[in-house]
Amino acid sequence: MRRPLTFKDRLAALLPKLVLSPSILAVSVGVYLFIVWTAAISFSSSKMMPRFDFVGLDQYVRLWSTPRWITAVENLFLFTALFLAVTIAIGLFMAILLDQKIRAEGVLRAIYLYPMALSFIVTGTAWKWIMNPTLGVQKVVNDLGWTSFTFDWITRPEVAIYCVVIAAVWQSTGFAMAIFLAGLRGIDNSIIKAAQIEGAGLTRIYLAIIVPMLRPAFLSVIVLLSYISIKSFDLVLALTNAGPGSATEMPSTFMFSATFLRNQMGVGAASAMMMLMTVAAIIVPYLYSELKEDRNGH
Amino acid sequence: MATDRRSARRARLIGRAFIYGALIALAAFYLMPLWVMIVTSLKSLDEIYSGSFIGMPQAVTFEAWGKAWSTACIGTKCEGLQPYFVNSLMMVIPAVILSSGIGAINGYVLTKWRFRGSNIVFGMLLFGCFLPFQAVLLPMAQVLGRLGLAGSIPGLVLVHTVYGIAFTTLFFRNYFITIPDELTKAAQIDGAGFFRIFFSIMLPAALPIIVVSCIWQFTQIWNDFLFGVSFTAGESSPVTVALNNIVNVTMGRKQYNVDMASAMIAAIPTLVVYVVAGRYFVRGLTAGAVKG
Numbered sequence: 001m002r003r004p005l006t007f008k009d010r011l012a013a014l015l016p017k018l019v020l021s022p023s024i025l026a027v028s029v030g031v032y033l034f035i036v037w038t039a040a041i042s043f044s045s046s047k048m049m050p051r052f053d054f055v056g057l058d059q060y061v062r063l064w065s066t067p068r069w070i071t072a073v074e075n076l077f078l079f080t081a082l083f084l085a086v087t088i089a090i091g092l093f094m095a096i097l098l099d100q101k102i103r104a105e106g107v108l109r110a111i112y113l114y115p116m117a118l119s120f121i122v123t124g125t126a127w128k129w130i131m132n133p134t135l136g137v138q139k140v141v142n143d144l145g146w147t148s149f150t151f152d153w154i155t156r157p158e159v160a161i162y163c164v165v166i167a168a169v170w171q172s173t174g175f176a177m178a179i180f181l182a183g184l185r186g187i188d189n190s191i192i193k194a195a196q197i198e199g200a201g202l203t204r205i206y207l208a209i210i211v212p213m214l215r216p217a218f219l220s221v222i223v224l225l226s227y228i229s230i231k232s233f234d235l236v237l238a239l240t241n242a243g244p245g246s247a248t249e250m251p252s253t254f255m256f257s258a259t260f261l262r263n264q265m266g267v268g269a270a271s272a273m274m275m276l277m278t279v280a281a282i283i284v285p286y287l288y289s290e291l292k293e294d295r296n297g298h
Numbered sequence: 299m300a301t302d303r304r305s306a307r308r309a310r311l312i313g314r315a316f317i318y319g320a321l322i323a324l325a326a327f328y329l330m331p332l333w334v335m336i337v338t339s340l341k342s343l344d345e346i347y348s349g350s351f352i353g354m355p356q357a358v359t360f361e362a363w364g365k366a367w368s369t370a371c372i373g374t375k376c377e378g379l380q381p382y383f384v385n386s387l388m389m390v391i392p393a394v395i396l397s398s399g400i401g402a403i404n405g406y407v408l409t410k411w412r413f414r415g416s417n418i419v420f421g422m423l424l425f426g427c428f429l430p431f432q433a434v435l436l437p438m439a440q441v442l443g444r445l446g447l448a449g450s451i452p453g454l455v456l457v458h459t460v461y462g463i464a465f466t467t468l469f470f471r472n473y474f475i476t477i478p479d480e481l482t483k484a485a486q487i488d489g490a491g492f493f494r495i496f497f498s499i500m501l502p503a504a505l506p507i508i509v510v511s512c513i514w515q516f517t518q519i520w521n522d523f524l525f526g527v528s529f530t531a532g533e534s535s536p537v538t539v540a541l542n543n544i545v546n547v548t549m550g551r552k553q554y555n556v557d558m559a560s561a562m563i564a565a566i567p568t569l570v571v572y573v574v575a576g577r578y579f580v581r582g583l584t585a586g587a588v589k590g
Contacts, residue, residue, distance in 0.1 A: 015492045016411035023404050023463050024419060030460040031426050034434035041436060050440065094324060097317050110576055111325045114332070116583060117572035118565050119521035121538045125545050125561040126331040129338065129554055140351050170331065178580055231430045234523035238542055255432045260528065269436060276433040283428040291421065 035276065042269035050265060059266035060274075069271060072249040075161055079250070080229040082165045083172075087225055088218070090169065091176025096206060098177070099184045109181075113174030120171065124238025127167040128154065157247035160240055164232075164248055167239055172228060176221050183217030184210070223286045230279055251275050339363060339559035346554050362555035366563055370556055372543045373532060379563050381533065382540035386567075388451050389536055390519045393458040398511040400459070401466020406500050408467070409474040410482045411492070420471065426464030435528050442529055449530050457529065458519045465518075466511045469585055473507040474500060506578070513575055514582030517568050537564045 045055045063069050094112055098105055115123065130136050133152035141149040153159040187210060195205045233252035240248040242257070251271055259268030334352060339362050341355040350356070368378040408420050438457060439448070447453030477500070485495050501508075526536040535543075541564045545557050572579055 012492065016407045017413060019403055019492075020407045020419065023400055023423070023467070026460045026463060027423055027426055030434065030438070031429055032422075034437040037437035038433050050436070090324075093320075097321050100317055102317070102321065108321055108325055110573075111328050113576070113580065113583075114569065114572055115328065117517055117568045117579060119523065119538050119541075119568070121521075121523050121542050122561045122565045123331075125541065125557060126335050128545070129558065130331060130334055132554075135346065135349065135554070136351060139349055143349065170328065174328075175583060178584055182584060227428055231432070234538070237523070238545065241546070252430075252432060255435075256524075256528070259436060265436065272430075272432040272435070275430045279428060279430045283425070287421070287424055287428075291424075 038269050038272055041265060042273045044266055046265040046269070048263040048265065059270040063267050063270045063274070066267070068246050068249055069254055071246055072251045072254040075248060075250055076230065079161060079165060080226060082162070083168050083229050084222060084225050086165070086169045087172050087176050088221060091173045091221070092180050094173065094177040095180035095184055098181055112177055115171040116174050118171070120232070120234035121238045123167055123171050124235050127163070127170070128239050131163055154240060155244060157244045160244060160247045164236055164239055168229070168232065168235055171235070172225060176225065179217050179221050180214060183214045187213055219286070223282055226282050227279060230275060335558045335562055339555055339562055341555055343551070343553060343555055362553070362559040365553070365556045366544070366559035370544050370560065371547065372540050375533070379537060379540055379544070379560055382535055382537045383563065385451055385534060386520060386537040389454045389458070390516055393455045393462065393519050394512055394515045396455070396459045397462030397466050397515050398508065400463055401511055402470045402501065402504065402508070403496065404463065404467040405470025405474045406496050408471045410479065410495070423464050423467050426461065427468060429461070431461070431524055439529060449534050451534055453529055454525060454536065457525050458522065462515050462519070466515065469507055469511045469514070469582070470504065472585065473504060477503060509575060509578045510582045510585070513571055513578050516571060517579065520568050
């Protein structure tokens with residue numbers, strides 16, 4: 001015979017949900033409701049203060065006819081392409097070298113990865129000084145005897161964005177390396193041995209066998225680096241302050257200055273929504289595929 | 299045969315030399331900015347302007363460190379980074395404890411007390427890991443204002459806790475899923491309740507992931523700039539915002555040594571954590587790549 005449920009039993013059954021509910025509430029409000037809120041502002045005529053009227057897509061039209069925003073979007077594409085290509089190339093190269101039974105592997109790995117522990121503001125401050133055209137690297141090379149060497153990119157609008165790429169690559173390569181190395185360690189050594197017996201050279205083995213096997217690692221690295229690049233804000237601010245002029249403007253810096261400095265709240269919200277949609281377009285399919293695999297795996 | 303073997307050995311040696319050469323060159327490149335920061339911070343301003351950039355200081359001086367810590371001007375106040383460093387500590391400690399604690403219990407519920415819809419809850423939380431914060435800055439600023447927390451450290455603690463839950467829950471959920479359900483089932487049969495199981499079985503088993511979570515949150519929150527610059531102003535700013543202000547002072551002769559000392563001061567806490575517990579830091583880093 002079943003005992004009737006007492007109050008205590010019911011409480012016990014409810015407890016897990018009860019414990020989880022503050023988090024559900026916090027995330028529902030802090031993430032999802034706030035996104036709706038930002039969306040509402042992007043459809044309103046808000047300038048200095050939020051207003052909840054409806055002006056349709058006016059702010060989006062205004063956004064896409066702002067030259068600064070166009071610059072920001074162009075920069076984002078250029079930056080992302082270069083940042084991903086270089087970071088992945090160097091990161092993979094590092095990981096393959098480190099996988100050759102190296103002495104002091106731990107120390108080297110730690111050196112490649114420490115920039116990830118730094119704030120982008122610190123990185124930006126350091127690289128701004130390194131790229132200083134009068135006292136930085138340029139001066140060092142000039143003093144070594146190569147007097148015509150110039151490295152003044154940070155002051156030249158048409159190439160300043162490459163400075164941001166250099167600093168961002170420096171900060172993130174270790175991350176790509178770590179994921180690739182984990183991928184390499186997961187590959188069965190007997191595959192390499194078998195290919196070697198067949199007479200394949202090491203370069204061939206890597207290009208034809210190992211790299212294709214790293215596909216999941218590539219996917220993770222590409223998705224996560226794209227995410228880093230879309231939200232990169234602090235680095236740009238510390239390194240170039242979106243300048244010279246607006247040469248290194250990015251969507252994140254545009255959003256910030258429109259919203260908090262130029263009293264264009266509606267345009268700022270519209271730019272934030274554009275960023276969100278870009279991230280969602282990359283991240284949601286990625287999470288979905290990861291979760292699906294997870295479920296099949298267990 | 300003998301020459302064959304010898305040439306093979308030589309090829310191998312050249313290969314090894316190339317590998318080590320490349321690894322060391324890369325290491326030099328990655329260490330260079332840290333080296334430049336340290337030596338610049340230990341030089342006098344005259345030495346810097348006379349053009350010594352990468353070399354050792356001729357005379358080591360800690361003057362720039364002293365200035366950066368206690369007299370450098372940020373806005374109109376000239377008290378150095380010290381008060382902002384304290385702000386960051388006051389922000390990071392409660393935020394790390396709260397977000398990790400909440401993440402731990404969430405992970406426990408989501409693995410050992412699953413209910414209908416708990417996977418949806420997890421998916422909802424997971425997207426929070428990848429939220430571009432620009433999409434929530436405006437409403438958050440409004441809400442903090444209405445709660446009377448605008449421009450305050452408790453406000454930042456709240457923000458970092460809310461947006462930290464996603465990652466910490468992911469950490470603990472992925473860890474607890476590897477602990478066999480039989481363990482908790484057996485404890486339940488023995489009469490242990492929800493909290494008893496959590497505190498005396500799950501938490502003691504979760505030590506490594508607690509370290510991962512705390513280190514990850516510490517690094518993220520300490521290094522945050524976006525929330526700091528959006529929600530605080532003046533005296534309540536965290537150290538990253540203050541550092542950016544010091545560096546962007548445009549008056550007078552630029553004090554590069556003070557800039558570098560300030561950058562080092564802002565970097566030291568996370569660098570120390572990295573040196574002491576790098577292994578756990580890397581685990582946190584690669585957990586974002588859910589499979590890795």
